[in-house]
Amino acid sequence: MRALARLALATVVVAAPLAAVVAAQAADDPTPVTILASDFEDNTVQGWTGRSAETLAVSTTVAHGGAHSLAVTGRTATWNGPSLNVLGTFEKGTAYTISAWVRLADGSDNARLSVERRTDGTATYETVVGNTAVTSTGWVQLTGHYTLSADVDFLTVYVETASTTASLYLDDVTASYVPALPVQTGIPAVKDVVTEFPVGAAITGAEITTLHGDLLARHFSSITPGNALKWDATEPTENAFSYTQADPLIAFAKAHAMKVRGHTLVWHNQTPAWVFQDAAGATMTATAENKALLLARLENHIRNVAAHYGDTIGTWDVVNEVIDESQSDGMRRSDWYTITGLDYIRTAFKVAREVAPSAKLCINDYNTNVAAKRDALYRLVVELKGEGVPIDCVGHQMHVNVSWPSIADTEAMLRKFEGIGVEQQITEMDVSIYTSSGESFPAPPADRLLSQAYLYRDMFALFRKYRTDLTSVTLWGLADDNTWLDTYPVARKDAPLLFDTRLQAKSAYWGVVDPSKIGGTSSPSASASPSVSPSVSASAGAGGCAVTYRVTGSWAGGFQGEVTISNSGTAVVSGWKLGWQFTAGQTVAQLWNGSVTQSGSAVTVTNAAWNGTIAPGGSASAGFLGSWTGSNPAPTAFTVNGAACTVL
Ligand code: XIL
Numbered sequence: 298m299r300a301l302a303r304l305a306l307a308t309v310v311v312a313a314p315l316a317a318v319v320a321a322q323a324a325d326d327p328t329p330v331t332i333l334a335s336d337f338e339d340n341t342v343q344g345w346t347g348r349s350a351e352t353l354a355v356s357t358t359v360a361h362g363g364a365h366s367l368a369v370t371g372r373t374a375t376w377n378g379p380s381l382n383v384l385g386t387f388e389k390g391t392a393y394t395i396s397a398w399v400r401l402a403d404g405s406d407n408a409r410l411s412v413e414r415r416t417d418g419t420a421t422y423e424t425v426v427g428n429t430a431v432t433s434t435g436w437v438q439l440t441g442h443y444t445l446s447a448d449v450d451f452l453t454v455y456v457e458t459a460s461t462t463a464s465l466y467l468d469d470v471t472a473s474y475v476p477a478l479p480v481q482t483g484i485p486a487v488k489d490v491v492t493e494f495p496v497g498a499a500i501t502g503a504e505i506t507t508l509h510g511d512l513l514a515r516h517f518s519s520i521t522p523g524n525a526l527k528w529d530a531t532e533p534t535e536n537a538f539s540y541t542q543a544d545p546l547i548a549f550a551k552a553h554a555m556k557v558r559g560h561t562l563v564w565h566n567q568t569p570a571w572v573f574q575d576a577a578g579a580t581m582t583a584t585a586e587n588k589a590l591l592l593a594r595l596e597n598h599i600r601n602v603a604a605h606y607g608d609t610i611g612t613w614d615v616v617n618e619v620i621d622e623s624q625s626d627g628m629r630r631s632d633w634y635t636i637t638g639l640d641y642i643r644t645a646f647k648v649a650r651e652v653a654p655s656a657k658l659c660i661n662d663y664n665t666n667v668a669a670k671r672d673a674l675y676r677l678v679v680e681l682k683g684e685g686v687p688i689d690c691v692g693h694q695m696h697v698n699v700s701w702p703s704i705a706d707t708e709a710m711l712r713k714f715e716g717i718g719v720e721q722q723i724t725e726m727d728v729s730i731y732t733s734s735g736e737s738f739p740a741p742p743a744d745r746l747l748s749q750a751y752l753y754r755d756m757f758a759l760f761r762k763y764r765t766d767l768t769s770v771t772l773w774g775l776a777d778d779n780t781w782l783d784t785y786p787v788a789r790k791d792a793p794l795l796f797d798t799r800l801q802a803k804s805a806y807w808g809v810v811d812p813s814k815i816g817g818t819s820s821p822s823a824s825a826s827p828s829v830s831p832s833v834s835a836s837a838g839a840g841g842c843a844v845t846y847r848v849t850g851s852w853a854g855g856f857q858g859e860v861t862i863s864n865s866g867t868a869v870v871s872g873w874k875l876g877w878q879f880t881a882g883q884t885v886a887q888l889w890n891g892s893v894t895q896s897g898s899a900v901t902v903t904n905a906a907w908n909g910t911i912a913p914g915g916s917a918s919a920g921f922l923g924s925w926t927g928s929n930p931a932p933t934a935f936t937v938n939g940a941a942c943t944v945l
Pocket of ligand 1: 694
């Protein structure tokens with residue numbers, strides 16, 4: 298029973314002092330309300346139990362605060378650990394900050410903090426704080442952010458480890474929240490101002506309750522269930538369909554006369570493993586038999602899910618993220634593709650059209666503002682439409698940040714798909730306050746919020762200009778208290794939406810609704826136009842780069858690492874390749890925030906689309922999982938775009 302990270306990347310952790318975020322907000326913020334505090338100072342276990350047969354007892358051997366902690370001994374599996382029932386303590390829709398101090402009795406490992414929730418006997422494991430290195434030599438704080446999004450009949454907070462069964466200590470566990478303020482009534486509704494197309498928000502169960510529901514219905518005219526219509530939610534086991542997550546969201550939309558975007562029928566993520574297992578339960582290989590089985594499952598899935606909602610869902614993201622522009626044919630090497638080729642896309646659209654004849658059928662992808670990506674998507678759409686595949690629309694996700702992309706690139710994206718007989722939709726827009734994965738702010742800096750407001754202003758002006766092409770614009774979330782960017786690509790508090798953590802209108806809201814009210818003093822053009830000219834060639838930037846290499850966690854045979862490139866030169870780095878040599882046979886198994894190749898001991902990491910640009914003084918980071926035997930020394934030399942860097 299391992300905790301399932303919903304995305305592998307969610308296991309990466311940057312210690313983000315979330316309590317500080319709460320404390321550092323607007324002056325009218327009340328103190329966070331603490332709803333749980335376990336310090337074990339009364340010499341009892343304060344309701345904590347083991348997840349299995351391990352032993353929990355108060356200890357005075359070590360303590361983080363006071364004289365007592367909770368000792369957990371006799372663990373026989375990594376998932377064993379201390380667990381606290383919080384059913385009735387955590388309310389749906391409220392964003393909690395959870396903090397726990399952990400220390401091992403022996404050795405070193407990674408610990409994580411999670412929530413287990415169950416609805417009608419089905420368990421879901423949600424990572425609050427991913428793998429974080431812990432040892433026996435000191436206390437480590439696990440702190441993260443959690444919003445319960447479903448009605449549950451079982452709810453616990455627990456701590457487990459990644460690889461060993463060492464005894465551990467727990468102390469000073471707290472959970473707190475900052476109460477939302479009343480929904481503002483004296484400001485215009487976004488949907489009343491932007492009338493060219495429906496404006497939507499992606500939602501979870503948390504967003505249809507009380508204040509969140511009021512805010513949603515007041516400002517938005519469309520919803521997209523953020524997770525509830527994905528395959529793992531609707532058909533967790535074969536042919537056993539479940540609509541318990543999505544139905545309440547769709548009912549809310551109906552009750553408020555809102556449109557619904559169905560997201561998504563086919564994706565490579567959040568799809569249960571059984572889908573890609575053959576009749577004997579083995580992982581499918583690319584055989585004709587497996588292809589037939591997979592396409593039959595796909596057809597059965599779409600027939601059930603699309604039929605369940607009929608006309609209520611006006612638009613479907615039929616396929617999601619099928620493009621990989623780095624492949625020669627532009628196609629992502631998902632199991633779908635390797636087993637069926639393009640037939641999964643053909644089948645998905647054909648069956649969706651048959652079952653939902655009046656729904657608009659979209660192909661949805663991210664980074665379509667990047668030329669190579671949009672060109673690959675364009676080629677595919679033209680090819681498939683040429684064959685008669687019923688593609689009605691192209692969805693642009695638009696997960697962007699305060700300094701990327703430029704309006705020009707975004708306009709090029711929209712123009713590319715004009716005149717080929719498709720509508721276009723902005724399907725998942727959010728504007729991260731971070732410009733690289735190495736950043737983490739205790740509270741959103743004022744200048745970033747201002748840049749964000751100007752970016753929203755300029756993007757919405759562009760979208761409205763393209764009203765004949767664009768048929769909807771959806772934001773990936775309602776308010777900053779509940780955003781997927783709090784855990785992706787690393788754990789840190791982000792603030793990418795129009796309303797803040799207390800549901801109040803941000804400058805970003807005014808950027809959309811009335812830019813004259815944005816306020817602040819920094820120059821709009823600094824954010825509205827790209828700070829980087831695309832013509833700057835790849836270089837390490839007038840002779841300056843510095844690299845930090847850190848092992849952030851280590852266990853028998855494996856380790857987690859992080860590399861950060863700092864641009865200490867005077868020119869912008871536009872696209873980077875970082876190289877190093879391992880000296881003890883280590884290998885990189887998996888890397889995030891970039892892509893990796895390894896040849897012998899030589900490792901090359903290439904930037905991801907969103908962190909290729911490093912301004913002078915700026916930095917970019919990538920994290921990875923590696924393996925080692927014997928010893929694991931850090932590399933001593935690094936190059937960026939071929940030039941040697943200072944090692945920090
Ligand atoms: C995200 C959800 O918001 C998260 O809650 C979940 O853990 C992972 O998926 N592109 C997509 C969406 O198409 O489905 C993703 O949604 C965000 C990126």
